[in-house]
Amino acid sequence: MASLGELERAVMDLLWAGHEAATANTLRDLLAQSTAAHGGAAGHEGKDLAVTTVLTVLSRLEKKGLVERERGTRPHRYQAVSSREDHTAELMHEVLGSAPDREAVLARFIGSVTESEAETLRKLLGHS
Amino acid sequence: MFWTSYFLAVLAIVLAWPVPILLSRAHWPARDPFTAMVLWQAIGLAGGLSMIGAMLVYGLEPVGDNLLAGLRALADMVLFAAPTTALGFWHLFALSAAALLTAHLVFTLLLTYYKIERQRRRHRELLALLASPSDDGPGTVVINHDSPVAYCLPGGARSVTVLSDGLMAALEPAELRAVLIHENAHLTQRHHLLLWAFAAWRQALPWLPTTRLAQEAVNSLIEMLADDVALKTESKATLIKAIAIVASGSAAPAGAAVVEPANLAGASLQLPDVAGGAGLASTTASRVSRLLSPRPPLAGGLRAAVLAVCALLLAMPTALLIVPGLLG
Numbered sequence: 208m209a210s211l212g213e214l215e216r217a218v219m220d221l222l223w224a225g226h227e228a229a230t231a232n233t234l235r236d237l238l239a240q241s242t243a244a245h246g247g248a249a250g251h252e253g254k255d256l257a258v259t260t261v262l263t264v265l266s267r268l269e270k271k272g273l274v275e276r277e278r279g280t281r282p283h284r285y286q287a288v289s290s291r292e293d294h295t296a297e298l299m300h301e302v303l304g305s306a307p308d309r310e311a312v313l314a315r316f317i318g319s320v321t322e323s324e325a326e327t328l329r330k331l332l333g334h335s
Numbered sequence: 336m337f338w339t340s341y342f343l344a345v346l347a348i349v350l351a352w353p354v355p356i357l358l359s360r361a362h363w364p365a366r367d368p369f370t371a372m373v374l375w376q377a378i379g380l381a382g383g384l385s386m387i388g389a390m391l392v393y394g395l396e397p398v399g400d401n402l403l404a405g406l407r408a409l410a411d412m413v414l415f416a417a418p419t420t421a422l423g424f425w426h427l428f429a430l431s432a433a434a435l436l437t438a439h440l441v442f443t444l445l446l447t448y449y450k451i452e453r454q455r456r457r458h459r460e461l462l463a464l465l466a467s468p469s470d471d472g473p474g475t476v477v478i479n480h481d482s483p484v485a486y487c488l489p490g491g492a493r494s495v496t497v498l499s500d501g502l503m504a505a506l507e508p509a510e511l512r513a514v515l516i517h518e519n520a521h522l523t524q525r526h527h528l529l530l531w532a533f534a535a536w537r538q539a540l541p542w543l544p545t546t547r548l549a550q551e552a553v554n555s556l557i558e559m560l561a562d563d564v565a566l567k568t569e570s571k572a573t574l575i576k577a578i579a580i581v582a583s584g585s586a587a588p589a590g591a592a593v594v595e596p597a598n599l600a601g602a603s604l605q606l607p608d609v610a611g612g613a614g615l616a617s618t619t620a621s622r623v624s625r626l627l628s629p630r631p632p633l634a635g636g637l638r639a640a641v642l643a644v645c646a647l648l649l650a651m652p653t654a655l656l657i658v659p660g661l662l663g
Binding site for chain 2: 212291303315326328
């Protein structure tokens, strides 16, 4: 049985790739297919994946603000809140941005550099 | 007792204002970042201790010959309703200020920890979904982004070093190793604890400009410490080249080939320059100049002297507060 973390990742990959809302049942089938495609032993486990597990994973993702469900329909259809690229951009914004807490949250190899500094460094590279 | 509070107040002022300014302008910290780091910690701790101590000792002056006797008398007043007439308005004012300042410092420390941890958790959650494991060892992941970016996210056993596609493409294997060793040094030397403490110190006393100087100095010193670790295995030229490539790449506006959301991140890149990132910017500059024209580390004797000053700084307020009580 794959861990919840791996399943979260697999579900998000499906939602990001699909671009449209999907029910837990659809997602379960897609997950089973993709694990089957990745090899025999894993494929067997994939078939055992219960819809309730997929629902657990979806509600965890919903709590994290990554997935939303369409309330009108039944069964609920789930979709990604924003694209993979947007989430990456959000993450990089946090890394490169100038929020006062950022310096304490993570340690960057290179902090912010001004354009003139970068120019000096480029010249340095040209010489070496 | 009066002289103790007077002396502590002078010490607090000296440590809060002229000393950090002098230290932030000094050139020797680049030669011996470890010692400088110890000194900054000693200044912060001794500064806070003497600030609180001065007010406490002043406030308790009428009821005790020393801090311990004074605190005992104060406890009697609070717990057993002993008469408080000995304490005048200013004494009560100083005691309240000491209590408030202590609570404020502790509370800010905890709040900052909570805020940092929350941001890190969120960041880790997104990384778990967005980044893929790297071949460069456990705890290293690669994220799909064109700017050359490398950073580490501390978190005990879940610490992770993140590299971007752009970085992997721009660096030679040796340069990449230097970057990884550098980031790993942050984690093994637990630099995040220093970052936390000094971020909280600045957050707690934002009106004291020297708390900003301290934080900037510490940010810069941990980079130098991590560089020194990288230099043990990789050559100086490799490290300089890695710094130069990453720095020149991350300052450049995002290229035309970049998809739209990344351009968004590129736009935010310009912000630090506008928002007065001078301290940060000079970190990179001083790192490079320190590598290009290295100066010898502090002589053993000088280093020992600075460390002795650190010990003295911490011992002095403590001794002034406690020892008279033990002797008397």
